[in-house]
Amino acid sequence: MQVHLSMLDAVDPRKPSVIPLVLTVTASQHPAVQDDFGDFVHTIRPGTGAASA
Known part of the structure; x- marks a missing residue:
């Protein structure tokens, strides 16, 4: 299963990002x-730009 999330840059909305999320499992x-x-x-969710621990 694949999901592609599209997000816009909060500072410059002309710079979109696409984030692919993939689930790989057997059919069963x-x-x-x-x-x-x-x-x-x-x-x-979009990050704040701060490093997380």
């Missing part, structure tokens, strides 16, 4: 993890 594993992957995708 897919039903068990697809909801978790969707939950993960929904947590992706």
